[in-house]
Amino acid sequence: MHRVRMPLYLLALTFLMLSSAWLWRLDGQTAQPTATVFEGARLITGDGSSPIENSAFIVSGDKFTQVGRRGELRIPAGAAHVDLTGKTVMPALIDLHGHIGFQNVMQGTMSKAFYTRENLIDHLERLAYNGVGATVGVGDLEDRSDLRGGRTNWGDVPLQVRKEVIPNAALFRTAGTGIAWPGSGPQGDPSRVDVPYPVSTVEEARAAVQDYVRMKPEFIKIWVDDRGGTKKTLTPPLYRAIAEEAHKYNVPVGVHNVTLANAKELMRAGVEGWLHVPVRGGEAVDDELIAVVKQRIARNDRPKMWMTPALITAWMDTQGGKRPPWLDDPLLRDTYSPGQIEEYWGRPLAKMTPEQVERVRRDFELQASNAMKLRAAGMRIVSGTDTGQTRFLIGYFNQLDLESMVAMGLTPSEAIVAATRDPAEIARINAGLVRAGKSADFIVLDANPLEKIGNSRRINQVYLRGQKVDRSALNAKWLAEQNHATKSSLNNSKQK
Ligand SMILES: [Zn+2]
Numbered sequence: 001m002h003r004v005r006m007p008l009y010l011l012a013l014t015f016l017m018l019s020s021a022w023l024w025r026l027d028g029q030t031a032q033p034t035a036t037v038f039e040g041a042r043l044i045t046g047d048g049s050s051p052i053e054n055s056a057f058i059v060s061g062d063k064f065t066q067v068g069r070r071g072e073l074r075i076p077a078g079a080a081h082v083d084l085t086g087k088t089v090m091p092a093l094i095d096l097h098g099h100i101g102f103q104n105v106m107q108g109t110m111s112k113a114f115y116t117r118e119n120l121i122d123h124l125e126r127l128a129y130n131g132v133g134a135t136v137g138v139g140d141l142e143d144r145s146d147l148r149g150g151r152t153n154w155g156d157v158p159l160q161v162r163k164e165v166i167p168n169a170a171l172f173r174t175a176g177t178g179i180a181w182p183g184s185g186p187q188g189d190p191s192r193v194d195v196p197y198p199v200s201t202v203e204e205a206r207a208a209v210q211d212y213v214r215m216k217p218e219f220i221k222i223w224v225d226d227r228g229g230t231k232k233t234l235t236p237p238l239y240r241a242i243a244e245e246a247h248k249y250n251v252p253v254g255v256h257n258v259t260l261a262n263a264k265e266l267m268r269a270g271v272e273g274w275l276h277v278p279v280r281g282g283e284a285v286d287d288e289l290i291a292v293v294k295q296r297i298a299r300n301d302r303p304k305m306w307m308t309p310a311l312i313t314a315w316m317d318t319q320g321g322k323r324p325p326w327l328d329d330p331l332l333r334d335t336y337s338p339g340q341i342e343e344y345w346g347r348p349l350a351k352m353t354p355e356q357v358e359r360v361r362r363d364f365e366l367q368a369s370n371a372m373k374l375r376a377a378g379m380r381i382v383s384g385t386d387t388g389q390t391r392f393l394i395g396y397f398n399q400l401d402l403e404s405m406v407a408m409g410l411t412p413s414e415a416i417v418a419a420t421r422d423p424a425e426i427a428r429i430n431a432g433l434v435r436a437g438k439s440a441d442f443i444v445l446d447a448n449p450l451e452k453i454g455n456s457r458r459i460n461q462v463y464l465r466g467q468k469v470d471r472s473a474l475n476a477k478w479l480a481e482q483n484h485a486t487k488s489s490l491n492n493s494k495q496k
Helices: 008-031 117-129 157-161 202-215 236-248 260-268 287-298 312-317 330-335 338-351 354-377 396-408 412-419 421-426 453-457 471-495
Strands: 036-039 055-060 063-069 080-083 088-091 093-098 132-137 171-174 220-224 253-257 442-445 459-464
Touching (some): 117 171, 117 459, 117 471, 220 236, 260 287, 312 354, 312 396, 330 396, 396 412, 412 453, 459 471
């Protein structure tokens, strides 16, 4: 390669041309507002305080920069204004217990083969559409040690997607594959059953944790559930070894647990999170468990303990025998076909006998009372949907989780904190609050959820990272896919 020597006048000319082009572009840019002021809404900030009536907040780039009352902010020159008079604004929701990626939502089927970047993003779009800004996947499909010197070779889709900021989609974080006694992890569809590390000795338990922490999970998920005596499960020596090993690496542990006895042992082992109500097999929380929780807090021993009650399906079943109004909610119909809604919930609920409904109602009340007692002792209730089966409606379940938490006994304001600020803190996501410096993730509502929590579903707009989610484009995409699916199933039935 030889160097070209440019005559001075040509260089000057080039510089002039470049700089005028630059100036022209700068002009074009100054016409674009540097910030946007959203004014006039009732603002629920997500910290549990009284809402700010006639609020104003400024979004610059992907962050909130000022939050307060209309007329009291320093408005930057050239800022755009959005009038939200008559609307209510709340932070976007955060889900600490998702199982997304395995479903083909249109077909209503599940498989490891569906776990692609494209499908995971489709689910993150469904979450964004419903006002969810971030989710933590649990039991995700990614490569792990098989504990016999080999690897599963399941790829790294969750690890790649968690690094991305995808327009019109919720942020994704992962708690990895999980650890369980062989075959006793997630049940239901076989695609998820063998995902966790299968451990049955203390050595395997420690080896699994050592491999697990390398993918930097939000927490280590374990299952302690013998499925009504039909399966073996992690024993106390195994889960103690897991907790001890995880804590060496400063990684928290989240558990799916059922019995009171295991809840006590897990609590003593320093486990931080519960992916359901800690005691939920028909037993009641007792004073001894309450005392262990209080002792943990008193001696500052991993004092931030949380649970995602995920009582959504139980709460939905308490409405069996009749037709609950949410079945006809336009928001639900935006992402699921009428046929799917009837198949998953409409018909099963209609078929329930009064005795079945009564049994479910009693179970819901016992679990709710267990959760509220533990909350009173100092544990936090946070939102998590457990969307691991096709009838666990992705996105819409985040909305029903809010309503089921109110049915458990939280106030609407407490339920909103449980679905915004608190899960954000646990997942270490800079969101969940309308506050200067936080990610500008918020929902504009046509009605006030503090009056009636179901109003959180009256979504007017969703903004994530300061950008309006293009909900009509997403809606059009899913509608086209639904029409296509209906056509091809018609064609299939003709061929039969
Ligand atoms: Zn789950």
